[in-house]
Amino acid sequence: MLIDSGVNLRIVQTNHIFFFFFFFFFFCGQNSKIVLFFFFxxxxxxxxxxxxxxxxxxxxxxxxYLGQAGxxxxxxxxxxxxxxxxxxxxxxxxAEQFICSCIQKGNSNVKKTPGGLLWFLPFNNLQYTTTATLIATVYSEYLSPKRASIQCSGGIVQSSALLDLARSQVDYILGSNPNGMSYMVGFGSKYPTQVHHRGASIVSIKKDPSPVACQAGFDAWFNMNAPNPNVLDGAIVGGPNDSDGYTDSRSNFQMAEAATVNTAPLVGVLAKLA
Structure with a gap:
């Protein structure tokens, strides 16, 4: 394997590294801006x-290095x-403490909605739910062949319980919830139709080739109270609030915005559960 461990270890042992990432040109009308991105x-x-x-x-x-980390x-x-x-x-x-809190057997448990969804934050909560579900799935895979368990403050947790938690979260996301709504766009008979996504909410150039200026996108499409003209199949939106309520409006970006960080963790979970 072409990995220089000496070089990589020196990089890893650096406490803080700044990476200059790229120049990004954004054109809007007659104005252009150069934005510098740095990763910390x-x-x-x-x-x-x-x-x-x-x-x-x-x-x-x-x-x-991991063992010596402060x-x-x-x-x-x-x-x-x-x-x-x-x-x-x-x-x-x-990762036992995090897992114990997700499965409701820790000292400070993750909040759950009345319908059973792990609920972390108001803004795009499902990104945290899907990552927690992935963690539960991976840890179940780790424990199962060893026939091991986790000792939480609230009791012993078997690998099967972690997989049950993962299934319950996937079921909720895909429609087994108080709203009867799938939060994966395009899946099932009821799903978000006003996803906060520019490409999905503006008509295809094949149907209307006329140019759409920056502000026109807001005036003609963003504020239109109608389903998106393009279905963003497979996207997972931010999801409901802590009371299982969901407002299907593209202006409600906390709930309606789709992101790759929502969908990507679920791919691994579904690979296990399929």
Whole structure:
């Protein structure tokens, strides 16, 4: 494998790294802007990188780095694009506290809606639900062949219970919920029709080739109280509030915005459950 462990370890051992990412040209009318993007790599990403590099190379130096890290995240309340500690913890089998809180057997449990959905935050909650579901699925796979279990403060958790949790969340997302609505666009007979997504909410150029200016997109399409002209098949929206309520309106971006971070974790879960 073409991986230089010496170089990679020096990168991982750097506490904070700034990456210049790219120039992005955005044109709107006669004005153009150059936007500089920087990625700030913090401790969670360094630990996650070390965990993956150890798995890829079996180089003990990466494992040593993980063992010597002063901050391994502790008990986390979410796993997301902005907080990857749980991802690193899962790779080294130390994510029990997060899992216990998701399965309602921890000291500080994740909130659940009356309909049973894991509920973390008002803005795009399903991104956190799908990542938590992936963690439960992966940890179930880790425990099952060992016939092992997790000792939570609220009791023992078997691998089968983690898989049951994953199934319950997938079932909810796909329509087994108080609204009878699938939050995966295009799946089932009832799903969000006003997804907060520019490409889905503006008519195809094949049907209307006339140009759409920046502001015209808002005036003619964003504010139109009608289903999107294009169905964004497979996209998962932000989802309902903590009372299972959902407003199907593209202006309600907290609930209606679709994102790859919502859908991607569910791919792994469905691969297991299919």
């Amino acid at each position: 790599v913090d401790q969670d990403e360094l630990l996650w990188a070390a965990a993956w590099l150890h798995r890829a190379t079996d180089d003990k130096s990466y494992l040593d 901050n391994t995240g502790g008990a986390r309340t979410e796993f997301s694009w902005d907080d990857k500690f749980v991802g690193a913890q899962v790779l080294v089998a130390k």
